[in-house]
Amino acid sequence: MLFTRPTDEVLYDALVARDPAYDGFAYVCVTSTRIFCRLSCPARKPKPENCIFQDNVAACLEAGYRPCKRCRPLLKYKDQDPTVSALLDALEKEPARRWREDDLKAAGYDLSTVRRAFKRQFGMSFLEMARLRRIGQAAELLSEGGRVIDAQLDAGFESGSGFRAAINALIGEAPAGLRGKTLLKADWIETPLGPMMAIVDDHALHLLEFADRPALPNEIRRLKETSRMAIASGRTAVTEMLAAALDRYFSGENSGFDVRIAGHGTAFERDVWAALQAIPAGETTSYSELAGRIGRHSAVRAVARANGANRIAILIPCHRVLGADGSLTGYGGGLWRKRWLIEHERRMAGSRETSATR
Structure with missing residues (x-):
């Protein structure tokens, strides 16, 4: 499942080469024109940062893109x-x-x-x-x-x-x-682990979750209720900054994020989320250790609930929390993704240590 979907780089190369082998397998949505095309479209190629790749026509239409009149992707x-x-x-x-x-x-x-x-x-x-x-x-x-x-x-x-x-x-x-x-803007960001939905405003990130997370519809509903803002399809500068940061993260170049996160949640939840962000990439902790980090040793269950309430995947790294015995515990994006993220970060940390000793 992890390696069945080509990366955006592979799909963009196919777009530039006008490779007909990808027709019907993936489509490109161009953010600057709001048009979607086949990868073999003869039109002038957009810049990589203006491309979002979708698996099917339905996803393109639902995101508000119009079919290209040159390559006619509906036919x-x-x-x-x-x-x-x-x-x-x-x-x-x-x-x-x-x-x-x-x-x-x-x-x-x-x-x-x-x-x-x-x-x-x-x-x-x-x-x-x-x-x-x-x-x-x-x-x-x-x-x-x-x-x-x-x-x-x-x-x-x-x-x-x-x-x-x-x-x-x-x-x-x-x-x-x-x-x-002002509307919150929602759009998809492609990653090696599958598409993620990002909901942002002009200044900060409000939600980042994997598209197949079962709780995603409820999280979007709660976000509308708590923010009292409507959500429409679209991207802002925050989306572009986030996409670039995630690309660096998945390529192993950088494990840090400079994307501003909106201040949702209770004071207790924000304390837990801040403690999660303080865990270095490549390291893990347990719920009891996390409770100790915020000075609430007896609040292990509450910490676990706050961990589950996090709706900013990867940037607020709830995947770094393991069971008391070191086993993988529940993760909304799927345990296979949790294992992949932990192993990926350990490789990144190991690579940095090697570089530092040279």
């Missing part, structure tokens, strides 16, 4: 289902249209056939794909300070209540509440 090169081709052409001509089942019936399509064809190729229905295109455009307009009614009409919603419900589902807040309001 297969061969044996394209004529129903899929025709509907994708229609969607490309009218991306803001609010498609309904009645529209498909009126055009002579069988609903179950359309649903199966799109699910098989994209993992989502045609109506779901059309909805993501509309909402992504509307959310972008709102975040730029546009009027609610303009965004509503651009998204193709005749009903104001229907539009508000759709935006609520995407970013958790009514459109009127977005006007003039």
Whole structure:
């Protein structure tokens, strides 16, 4: 599982080489244009720092990216289902249209056939794909300070209540509440251990978790509640700084992080998290030792709960805590990742010691 996914460097090399072997295996989302492409796209290549690689079309659309008009990543090169081709052409001509089942019936399509064809190729229905295109455009307009009614009409919603419900589902807040309001920005960062979700503002990191962590949806919900801020797809300078720091970390060049972390949690939790950050890379501790570090020797269970409440993976290194007997204990990102991180940091520490003695 660890080595099945190519690194961003490998995927970027494939993008520059226009390697058709990666078509359908990965897609590149370009942050500067908000467009996603095949890796074999003939268009001018973006800078590495402007590239986010996704496994499938659904992930690209859900992140708010539009399909490239040159390489047309929604279409297969061969044996394209004529129903899929025709509907994708229609969607490309009218991306803001609010498609309904009645529209498909009126055009002579069988609903179950359309649903199966799109699910098989994209993992989502045609109506779901059309909805993501509309909402992504509307959310972008709102975040730029546009009027609610303009965004509503651009998204193709005749009903104001229907539009508000759709935006609520995407970013958790009514459109009127977005006007003039700073949003938290969420985006994916690819790592050798799988994609991580990073949620930031213009100044600090609020959440960093592996995408397949079971508790991630609840953590996002709690973040919305505690911060009282909406979350939209996007990146800030903090995201770029974090991505660069993680790249150095995973390459073994640097185990330190200079990314500012937002001040969430109780005073006790922040004490525990600060103690975690004070553990040198390459070393581990136990819950009881961690409790001793903050002068709360009898609060071992509370320390364990605070450790589990941490939602900044790697930077606040809860993976460095082991059981009293030295065994691996629970880790939200999976025990295999915990073992990998500990071994990786031990190698980094060993490499630094070797270099220092030369």
